[in-house]
Amino acid sequence: MAGPRITDEQCLERHRAxxxxxSVKAASEAIGIGRQAVQLGVExxxxxxxxxxxDVLEFPDLPSGDLPIDKIIGLMEERSTKRRVSFDAHTWFxxxxxxxxxxxxxxxxxxxxxxxxxxxxxxxxxxxCCKQPGMYGANIxxxxxxxxxxxxxxxxxxxxxxxxxxxxAEFLMLDAGIRWLVxxxxxxxxxxxxxxxxxxxxKRHGTQKLVMHDWEARFSLNFPNGAKVNVxxxxxxxxxxxxxxxxxxxxxxxxxxxxxxxxxxxxxxWGIAQWELADKxxxxxxxxxxxxxxxxxxxxxxxxxxxxxxASILTIVNPLSATREGRIMPFADIExxxxxxxxxxxxxx
Numbered sequence: 001m002a003g004p005r006i007t008d009e010q011c012l013e014r015h016r017a018x019x020x021x022x023s024v025k026a027a028s029e030a031i032g033i034g035r036q037a038v039q040l041g042v043e044x045x046x047x048x049x050x051x052x053x054x055d056v057l058e059f060p061d062l063p064s065g066d067l068p069i070d071k072i073i074g075l076m077e078e079r080s081t082k083r084r085v086s087f088d089a090h091t092w093f094x095x096x097x098x099x100x101x102x103x104x105x106x107x108x109x110x111x112x113x114x115x116x117x118x119x120x121x122x123x124x125x126x127x128x129c130c131k132q133p134g135m136y137g138a139n140i141x142x143x144x145x146x147x148x149x150x151x152x153x154x155x156x157x158x159x160x161x162x163x164x165x166x167x168x169a170e171f172l173m174l175d176a177g178i179r180w181l182v183x184x185x186x187x188x189x190x191x192x193x194x195x196x197x198x199x200x201x202x203k204r205h206g207t208q209k210l211v212m213h214d215w216e217a218r219f220s221l222n223f224p225n226g227a228k229v230n231v232x233x234x235x236x237x238x239x240x241x242x243x244x245x246x247x248x249x250x251x252x253x254x255x256x257x258x259x260x261x262x263x264x265x266x267x268x269x270w271g272i273a274q275w276e277l278a279d280k281x282x283x284x285x286x287x288x289x290x291x292x293x294x295x296x297x298x299x300x301x302x303x304x305x306x307x308x309x310x311a312s313i314l315t316i317v318n319p320l321s322a323t324r325e326g327r328i329m330p331f332a333d334i335e336x337x338x339x340x341x342x343x344x345x346x347x348x349x
Contacts, residue, residue: 006041012050014041092230092257093219095181100225102318104135104341105181106334107233107263109270109289109311110142112188113172114165116158117295119311126312129338130178134345137178140265140289141186141215141235143169143198148191170201173210180205182219183212186235186266190214218257227319229260229327236266245271249286258282261315261328265289268299270310272330285328287313316341 017027018038028035045051066072097103106126112118130137144165147154155162173183183202185195195214202210211217216234237248244250249262250273258280270290276283290310299306313330314337321327331337 006037006044008048008050011041011045011048014038015045015051018042090213091218095219095221097221097223097319100223100227100319101134102316102320102341102344103221104132104338105315105317106130106135106137106178107265107287107289107313107315108137108139109265109313110140110186110188110268110291110293111172112142112145112291112293113168114144114158114160115293116160117293119292119294122311123292126334127172127176127178129314129334130176132338132342134341135179135338136181138181138233138263139172139183140233140263140291141184142188142266142291143172143186144188144194146188146191146194148194151191166197169198173198173201174205179208180210182217182233183210184217184233184235185212185214221317223319225319227327229317229319230258231261231263232256232259233263236264237262240267245269245288246273246286249273249284249288253277253282253284253286259284261285261287261317263287263289263313263315265291268293268296269307270313270332272313272332274325274328274330276325283325285315285330287315287330289313314338314341316344318344 014027014031014033014037017031018024018041021027021030024035024038024042028038031038067075106129108126111123113120113123129135145154145158146165147162160168172178173180183198185198189195189198199212202212216232218230218232221229221231232252237252239248239251241247245267249264252262253259254277260282262284265288267288268291269288271288272285273287274283274285288310289312290307292311294306296304296306310332312334313332314334316329316331316337318327318329329337329340331340
């Protein structure tokens with residue numbers, strides 16, 4: 001008749017003794033039970049899968065290739081803190097204007113410099129305007145088509161290669177002679193490696209600092225006489241209306257922070273508006289730039305017609321204005337606005 005069945009705990013106890021003392025006899029003497037009982041416990045521990053590899057294989061304790069979890073948490077905490085500090089610093093960052101004279105900002109609508117429909121003749125005229133004293137450029141985004149994903153096949157429909165597109169973008173950023181106030185990344189720029197390529201170009205901008213932001217930038221222009229202008233520029237802002245091309249900026253002006261100038265692009269149409277928000281104490285100027293891409297077959301397929309003006313919008317910021325509503329003056333006619341800026345600067349000088 002078979003004896004009582006030994007438990008798993010007993011099997012493990014006898015196996016551990018066997019491993020520790022090196023033989024069934026030594027284990028038997030150490031734990032005070034018979035040799036047959038020790039042997040049975042060792043065999044059952046193996047058969048029941050309570051021990052791995054028996055006495056045949058023995059593996060070393062190998063070190064982990066990762067950091068201890070407390071160090072990982074500490075690094076994540078430090079990274080999160082630094083990102084928060086950076087985010088706050090980049091939101092409403094101050095730009096110090098060192099002269100109390102009017103300045104001009106050319107809000108360059110979506111350039112799409114490699115598109116066959118890009119009006120380079122117009123763009124070159126606006127670049128020349130931007131070289132005048134007191135003028136600065138601001139790129140609202142979508143510098144190139146930067147086709148990616150399922151749209152990459154569209155390179156077959158344009159004459160300009162991806163390599164040449166990058167050379168054109170590099171010219172606009174570095175060699176066109178524009179003093180850049182800010183450079184935004186639009187949806188086309190963010191496709192593929194477009195954003196990283198532009199960021200690497202920006203590092204070669206020489207002694208002038210080029211501020212490049214993903215999609216939007218919020219900053220204040222601070223003049224020596226104490227005048228301050230809050231600017232919110234974005235590739236686009238939420239909100240659309242078939243009746244009002246400025247619906248997004250209007251919403252932002254109404255429900256967002258106190259802003260003096262809001263500028264967007266993206267939708268390839270344009271508009272200018274200004275009115276007083278008495279409850280907020282602001283008189284915002286709201287602008288949408290059209291961009292330089294014309295003869296758009298896709299726009300025609302969805303029932304839209306090309307607008308002819310508003311490729312870029314020039315805003316003159318005059319810290320010496322007697323009224324707040326006159327501090328920002330927008331011009332859809334870039335050449336006329338540039339001439340007026342030069343007159344203002346000479347008059348105030």
